[in-house]
Amino acid sequence: MNKLSVAIITKNEERNIGRCLKSVQWADEIVVVDSGSSDKTIDICQKFNCKIVETEWLGFGKTKQLAVNNCSHDWVLSIDADEELTTELQNRIKTILQNPDAEGYYIKRMSFYLNKLIQHCGWNHDFPLRLFNRRNGSFNEKIVHEAIEVNGTVKKIKEVMFHYTYPTISFHIQKIDFYSTLGAERISDKRSSISKAVMRGLFKFIKMYIIQLGFLDGKIGFVLSVNSAYGVYLKYIKLWETNQ
Numbered sequence: 001m002n003k004l005s006v007a008i009i010t011k012n013e014e015r016n017i018g019r020c021l022k023s024v025q026w027a028d029e030i031v032v033v034d035s036g037s038s039d040k041t042i043d044i045c046q047k048f049n050c051k052i053v054e055t056e057w058l059g060f061g062k063t064k065q066l067a068v069n070n071c072s073h074d075w076v077l078s079i080d081a082d083e084e085l086t087t088e089l090q091n092r093i094k095t096i097l098q099n100p101d102a103e104g105y106y107i108k109r110m111s112f113y114l115n116k117l118i119q120h121c122g123w124n125h126d127f128p129l130r131l132f133n134r135r136n137g138s139f140n141e142k143i144v145h146e147a148i149e150v151n152g153t154v155k156k157i158k159e160v161m162f163h164y165t166y167p168t169i170s171f172h173i174q175k176i177d178f179y180s181t182l183g184a185e186r187i188s189d190k191r192s193s194i195s196k197a198v199m200r201g202l203f204k205f206i207k208m209y210i211i212q213l214g215f216l217d218g219k220i221g222f223v224l225s226v227n228s229a230y231g232v233y234l235k236y237i238k239l240w241e242t243n244q
Helices: 017-024 041-047 060-069 087-098 169-186 194-211 214-243
Strands: 004-010 029-034 051-054 075-078 083-085 104-113 129-133 137-139 148-150 154-166
Touching: 004 017, 004 060, 017 041, 017 083, 029 041, 029 060, 041 051, 060 075, 060 137, 083 087, 087 154, 104 214, 129 148, 129 154, 154 169, 169 214, 194 214
Parallel strands: 004 029, 004 075, 029 051, 104 154
Antiparallel strands: 075 129, 083 154, 104 129, 137 148
16 A cells, blocks of 8 residues: 655644544654644644644745655645544545555545534535645645646545634634735735725625525525625735735
């Protein structure tokens, strides 16, 4: 069976990292790249015998690629600290590693918002590419919305990975501010306006809550759709501010 390295990036993830590491402790190696944690993240990782690399923040793409570069094995599973592999997914990956039939694999991800599993809002079609042969794949260098790019055949894994996104509204708002700034920087060569920012945000709400059936997720679906729309508005209004 091919050996597997798990690559994780962290910063102040003591709330999540233990759950994540328990679900991948069967792997041959766990590499953690930490960008200045001041909580117990490193202590928890040490208990799981992780290979720890400390670095300044390089942006999502570059930092995740640094984790991949520090892996010892060709097959790599990139997982976020707030994610967890189900038992079914663990077994599926072990089976794949015995005789891989692709160079990369998309994994079905189901996410929780305010501790509720979201079944709609577009989150039910989430298949990030996470398992790959690093001889034929790597992360791009985007500061946000980074992705693994593979040269070769890519297939889907239907067994589920859980994603514990935002446990509180306050935490979500903090992340919205952070990601909207990065998003505005990424499209800094474009133009924006107040009306464009409002319309972009409104369309995001309509798409998530109505077109993608977010209303079927009840009150939590409404809150998620509103806050996501606010994040889009904030990105474009920050871009407008930069253009002034």
